[in-house]
Amino acid sequence: MDLVVRNARLRGESGSKEIAVRDGRVAAIGERLAVQAEREIDAGGNLVSAPFVDPHLHLDAVLTVGSPRFNESGTLLEGIAIWGERRPSLKKDEVLRNAREAVLWEVANGVQFIRTHADTTDSALVTVEALVELREEMKDVAEIQVVAFPQDGIFTFPEGEANLRRALDMGCDCVGAIPHIEFTREDGVRSVELAFELAEQYGRLVDIHCDETGDDQSRFVEVMAKLAIATGMGSAVTASHTTAMHNYNNDYALKLMGIFRRAKMNFITAPFDNSVLQNRTDGYPRRRGHTRVDELDAAGVNVSIGHDSIMDPWYPMGRGSMLAAANLLMHTAHMSGRERIRRLFDMITDNSATTMGVRDRYGVRPGAPADFVILDAPDEFEALRLQSECLFVVRGGAVVCETAPAKRRLLRNGAAREVDFRIPPK
Numbered sequence: 001m002d003l004v005v006r007n008a009r010l011r012g013e014s015g016s017k018e019i020a021v022r023d024g025r026v027a028a029i030g031e032r033l034a035v036q037a038e039r040e041i042d043a044g045g046n047l048v049s050a051p052f053v054d055p056h057l058h059l060d061a062v063l064t065v066g067s068p069r070f071n072e073s074g075t076l077l078e079g080i081a082i083w084g085e086r087r088p089s090l091k092k093d094e095v096l097r098n099a100r101e102a103v104l105w106e107v108a109n110g111v112q113f114i115r116t117h118a119d120t121t122d123s124a125l126v127t128v129e130a131l132v133e134l135r136e137e138m139k140d141v142a143e144i145q146v147v148a149f150p151q152d153g154i155f156t157f158p159e160g161e162a163n164l165r166r167a168l169d170m171g172c173d174c175v176g177a178i179p180h181i182e183f184t185r186e187d188g189v190r191s192v193e194l195a196f197e198l199a200e201q202y203g204r205l206v207d208i209h210c211d212e213t214g215d216d217q218s219r220f221v222e223v224m225a226k227l228a229i230a231t232g233m234g235s236a237v238t239a240s241h242t243t244a245m246h247n248y249n250n251d252y253a254l255k256l257m258g259i260f261r262r263a264k265m266n267f268i269t270a271p272f273d274n275s276v277l278q279n280r281t282d283g284y285p286r287r288r289g290h291t292r293v294d295e296l297d298a299a300g301v302n303v304s305i306g307h308d309s310i311m312d313p314w315y316p317m318g319r320g321s322m323l324a325a326a327n328l329l330m331h332t333a334h335m336s337g338r339e340r341i342r343r344l345f346d347m348i349t350d351n352s353a354t355t356m357g358v359r360d361r362y363g364v365r366p367g368a369p370a371d372f373v374i375l376d377a378p379d380e381f382e383a384l385r386l387q388s389e390c391l392f393v394v395r396g397g398a399v400v401c402e403t404a405p406a407k408r409r410l411l412r413n414g415a416a417r418e419v420d421f422r423i424p425p426k
């Protein structure tokens with residue numbers, strides 16, 4: 001064997017497990033494997049999980065916070081305006097440099113699957129060129145999908161539709177739209193229809209920034225659901241954000257849940273951005289910004305979590321940690337029940353892998369690619385509570401990142417002891 005991980009815990013299984021890896025794939029999993037390997041890793045009783053998945057990230061804008069200025073109002077619209085000021089001067093090398101760095105941050109945090117959005121507004125399509133190139137460059141550490149994303153709308157300027165088509169010709173994996181930014185409801189509906197038409201024509205997936213507003217009259221997600229059913233595209237369809245759903249009346253939301261389940265479409269919520277961007281006009285009381293995560297999940301709809309921004313005009317913070325994103329959502333979405341916390345972990349792993357359509361090559365099981373992370377925590381609960389480090393990130397059987405957790409030596413009354421934020425044994 002090339003690698004054996006011993007003393008590991010696996011999700012949903014009791015007892016200690018060993019994982020053997022050969023030729024880039026998981027060769028065997030058992031309680032005690034009589035194998036030798038070139039490298040052995042003692043997982044120390046920690047959780048070994050399939051890698052984290054970030055199905056929604058704007059890599060063309062990462063690490064640009066403050067350039068040309070900070071978003072002082074904190075709104076989505078000021079963020080779009082700042083990005084619009086920056087966009088004409090974008091250089092491919094700079095986009096690539098920032099995006100590459102952000103991908104490596106995510107990899108160090110255990111992410112190996114990323115869906116990113118490339119803005120198609122500027123006709124130079126520098127962002128598309130850069131991210132399609134990055135997709136190939138980063139294959140050793142992460143699988144990347146690129147969405148052709150019309151940030152300023154498709155029908156709000158003459159080149160909108162042509163740019164979207166050109167981005168697909170350049171190799172984008174998914175078709176995007178942003179119907180709530182179009183000038184009229186009719187244009188918004190047409191933009192969703194066009195995204196589906198192009199996805200069918202080009203054989204691509206659909207991922208639409210849908211109803212990312214506090215406006216309870218923004219109802220484009222119903223159009224997406226109808227088309228997901230009518231075209232049979234189902235699980236190839238993803239609605240990102242849908243924050244307006246938070247503010248829908250409950251009767252309308254209840255009706256939608258059944259349609260979504262029938263549509264088999266996916267949802268992505270973005271705790272970092274949605275918690276600061278949406279419902280900014282509320283004053284007090286102040287509604288929360290995210291979609292109806294618990295209701296969608298309870299209705300059997302696939303919900304996943306995206307990081308969305310890392311230090312850009314929309315969200316000034318972030319370090320590429322999906323555990324941090326899920327931890328935030330636990331608070332804002334009232335997901336603090338034991339079972340709900342387990343579901344949060346699903347939303348940054350299995351559910352997001354479903355959204356990206358990569359389940360055939362995802363998961364810690366014999367025969368699958370040896371892509372996994374060894375967390376500094378024994379289970380999902382502790383991983384989320386501690387926002388734990390990934391001690392090891394393994395991709396295709398190779399260790400691509402190792403992390404030494406911080407050690408804290410507390411000095412008190414002349415004695416020293418370590419603090420690791422865990423309940424000490426009795």
Ligand code: FE2
Nearest residue numbers: 056058209308
């Ligand atoms: Fe987004």
